[in-house]
Amino acid sequence: MTLMTTVSTAVSQGAITRITRLFNGTLLDALNEILQNCRRGGATGVTLTTMVQGERTLLSVADDGSGIDDPANLITLGQSGWDEEVARREDPAGMGMFSLAGRYVEVRSWSPRHAAGWMMVIGPDDWESSAPIALAECDIARGTDIRFELSPAWQKALEYSVAAAACYFPLPVTLDGKPLGQVDWLDGAHHVEFAVGCRIGVFSGRTLSNDVPRINFHGVTVPCRLPSVIECSYGPRWSVLIDIVDAPSLQLVLPARKEMVENAGLEELRSAISTAICRAIAQCEGHYLSYEDWTQALKCGVELPEATSRLLQWTPSSGEGVRCGGAQMIDAANALRMPYFSPQYAQCLSRALQAHQDFTTTLVEPVAAFEGYAWYDGLTRVENVGFLISQNGEQYNYSDMDERPDLKSGRADAITMELHVTAAGGAETTIRLPTDLFISYDSSLDYDLEDAVIVLAPESPIDVDGLTDMLEAVCFEAHRDSDADSWQTQHDQFLLDARQVAMELLLDADEAVIVRCSAVVARELRWLVPEGKMISIQTSAASTNIELVDLPPREQDAS
Numbered sequence: 001m002t003l004m005t006t007v008s009t010a011v012s013q014g015a016i017t018r019i020t021r022l023f024n025g026t027l028l029d030a031l032n033e034i035l036q037n038c039r040r041g042g043a044t045g046v047t048l049t050t051m052v053q054g055e056r057t058l059l060s061v062a063d064d065g066s067g068i069d070d071p072a073n074l075i076t077l078g079q080s081g082w083d084e085e086v087a088r089r090e091d092p093a094g095m096g097m098f099s100l101a102g103r104y105v106e107v108r109s110w111s112p113r114h115a116a117g118w119m120m121v122i123g124p125d126d127w128e129s130s131a132p133i134a135l136a137e138c139d140i141a142r143g144t145d146i147r148f149e150l151s152p153a154w155q156k157a158l159e160y161s162v163a164a165a166a167c168y169f170p171l172p173v174t175l176d177g178k179p180l181g182q183v184d185w186l187d188g189a190h191h192v193e194f195a196v197g198c199r200i201g202v203f204s205g206r207t208l209s210n211d212v213p214r215i216n217f218h219g220v221t222v223p224c225r226l227p228s229v230i231e232c233s234y235g236p237r238w239s240v241l242i243d244i245v246d247a248p249s250l251q252l253v254l255p256a257r258k259e260m261v262e263n264a265g266l267e268e269l270r271s272a273i274s275t276a277i278c279r280a281i282a283q284c285e286g287h288y289l290s291y292e293d294w295t296q297a298l299k300c301g302v303e304l305p306e307a308t309s310r311l312l313q314w315t316p317s318s319g320e321g322v323r324c325g326g327a328q329m330i331d332a333a334n335a336l337r338m339p340y341f342s343p344q345y346a347q348c349l350s351r352a353l354q355a356h357q358d359f360t361t362t363l364v365e366p367v368a369a370f371e372g373y374a375w376y377d378g379l380t381r382v383e384n385v386g387f388l389i390s391q392n393g394e395q396y397n398y399s400d401m402d403e404r405p406d407l408k409s410g411r412a413d414a415i416t417m418e419l420h421v422t423a424a425g426g427a428e429t430t431i432r433l434p435t436d437l438f439i440s441y442d443s444s445l446d447y448d449l450e451d452a453v454i455v456l457a458p459e460s461p462i463d464v465d466g467l468t469d470m471l472e473a474v475c476f477e478a479h480r481d482s483d484a485d486s487w488q489t490q491h492d493q494f495l496l497d498a499r500q501v502a503m504e505l506l507l508d509a510d511e512a513v514i515v516r517c518s519a520v521v522a523r524e525l526r527w528l529v530p531e532g533k534m535i536s537i538q539t540s541a542a543s544t545n546i547e548l549v550d551l552p553p554r555e556q557d558a559s
Contacts, residue, residue, distance in 0.1 A: 025256070027154040030099040031165035032220045032257070034061050034146055039171060039218055041065030043143060048162055048175045051147070056104060057155060062145040067110030071120055071135055074107060097146075098255075101127045104149040108140045117141065169219030185216040185243045191280035195272035196265070197247030200240055202280035207237040215242040215260060217252060224260045227273045229281070232369050233312055234329055235288030238277045242269065278302035291372030309375040314338045314363035316346035319443055319477040335362040336421065337381040343474045344441050345385050345398075351470070352417040352435035359433065378424045387438045388416040389455055398440055407440070409454045409505065436460035437467075441475045449475055449497050454505060464515060467502035468495060492523075 038046050043063035051058050068074065074097045097105070105122040117140035120133050150158065166173035166180040173180045186192055186201030193200055207228050208214060213221035228239040244250060249265025252258075260266055278297040281287050286308035289297070297304050311332045317340070341349065353359055363382075370376040386399035390413040398407075415438055419431040437460055440453040452475055456462070462470070475498070478490045485493075496519065503515050521537075529535055529548075536547040 025099050027150075027157045027161040028164055029256075030148070031061070031161055033097075033099040035165055035169055035171075035173070035219060038063035038065060038144070039169075041067070041144065043171060045172045045174075046169075048173065050150075050158070050176055057150045058104075058106070058147045059150050059154075059158070060145055060147045062143060064143040067112055067140075067143055069111045069113045071107070071109070071118060075122065075133070098127075100148050103151075106147040107144070108138050108147075109144040110140050110142050165219065167219075168216050168221060185221075186241055189241070191276065191283060193276050193279065194245070195276065196269045197245055197250070198269060198272075199243040199245060200273055200276045201243065202238060202240050202276050204236045204238055204280070206239060208239040208241070214240070215244065215250075217244050217250075217257075220252070220257060222252065222257070222259055224266075227270055227277065229277050229289070229293055231288040231293075232290055232307070232367050233288050233310075233365075238280065240273050240277065242273075275300040275302065278304070290369035291376075292369065294373075306373045306375060307370060309333060311335065311337075311364035311367060314365050316350040316473070317341065317343050318347070318473045319343050319441075319475050321477070330362060330364065332362075332364050332375070332379060335364040335379060337366055337376075337379040338363050339366060339382060339384075341385060342442070344439055345387075347470060347473045348387065348435070348438050349385050349417060349419075351437060352433055355435060356433050359431075380421055380423045382419055383422050383428075384420045386418040386420070387435070388418060389438060390414045391455070398438060407453055407455065409452070410456070412455045412457060415455060415457045437462060437470065439470060439474045443475070443477050449494070449501060452501070454501070456505065462506070464499060464502045464506055467506065468498045471498040471501065496520075496523075 035046060038061070041063060043065035045064060047060075047062045049060040049062070051060060102124055104124055106119065107122070108117065108119040110117050117138045118135055119138040119140075120135050122133060126133055154161075162173070162175050163180060167183055168185045169182065172182070186199055188203065189201030190204040191202040193202075207230060208226075210225045211223050214224045214226050215222050224242075226240055226242070228237070230237045247265065247269075249263070250269065251261040251263065251265070253261055274296070278300050279302055281289065281297070282302055282304055287294075287304060288307050288310075289304070291307075294304060294307065309332045310329045313328055313330045353363075364379075366381075367376070384399060386397055389396040389398065389407065391407065391410075392413075396407045415435050417433045417435045419433075421429050421431060423429070434457075436457040438455045440455075441451065449471065452471065454467070454471075472495065476491065476494045478484070478487045484490065499519060500516055503511070507515065525535065532551055533548055534551050536549060538545040
């Protein structure tokens, strides 16, 4: 046997016998295909009409276009019959009618070449049999009318499907005499420009997912990965929608037409999109682009000023991983650029600075993406923070860069906060401020509250409530395990424990017992007391006596 030396691609004739499984789409898919052919045929509008024919419910899709000369083009798989210009611009592949494969279909159309109307009826079994289909004359005078059977499922989907198919279609569409709502695909765009045969709409304030429709192909919308830009800090987000006008290089994947072909034309469009986004940003008053995006704009030929010199005001991080307080954008001129500090240093640093109203320097959050801008690189920056603690004649240094020293909770002789600062030119200085409190706690080491080291200056004004709040900010982080208590339960228990720790440090033993009992009663018992009554509790290690009595008249009047 001699092996063949060449082979050729071909479509098996047997494929026609499986056509209903190859093109088993939705009603929306079918409408999209038919409407595209109406548009290509030069129609000025499309009329949809539901009708009952015996036991069948049909949907008629009629247009006023040029009509069809050769009926065979409609039912020949892969053969579109469009002229060279339409074929060049839109890559029609002759799939339209096969979206109705397996259904009862009637077609009426005007033939310009023969100056006559024709019709044919395709039965459900005709799609896979290759049997001849009879043609007959009809009285249609213009355009094409395709009528197809609506299955019960398609009848239920009719209202939604026709609305979706018509929404971004460029021609007016009616259903049973009522106009369907239509919207410009780029409605609401901040900036629109034309490039690569497309209208590019740039939108501000939202970032569109690559999984949602981004490109409108004359009413057929498909998802596509397209460039977007997210400005830093509180700056807006920029994304695009594309409305194809005349872009032969942009193609849909056949036969489904639900995604774009990745080719050179699509890459050219992406490049044009990047430039369009830069032009849209150039129309704004300032921006917060990263240095990388700013330099990319220059490469696109769009000259922008450096990012606006505003940064988020620094706020201390907490044990829950969130910033405390309402951060706002502020002028960064003459500000100190802060690094990230763990909660134990951030919270104690914030308290120390608040106690010194003569310290008026603005602190701002870092934005690594701004590195490269002259104004950002020129900011004086905080390198580290430390707390120098004097206790019992010994000096202890707590720093975010050092290991935790062996220091016990309690009063200290003095606590000094040290900010180590580096100017743009490299000069280093240290800012020292006396402070009244430092809490050492490292949640990454699975510490419990009892592992916290709490050091107080001799004259610290902090009270039980204030120290409880500080412990919460530094130490509380709810466990997210599936078997853990709810966040609220964990939080309530933590506050109870933190208050106990605070009382043991700030109060004598008797005061601590009274305050703790008051907290328990307020939380657990007060809501049980009936109106006009009071509970009298006497308890010891050996016994408990509880009495429910009436409030004295004067206290009842006061309540």
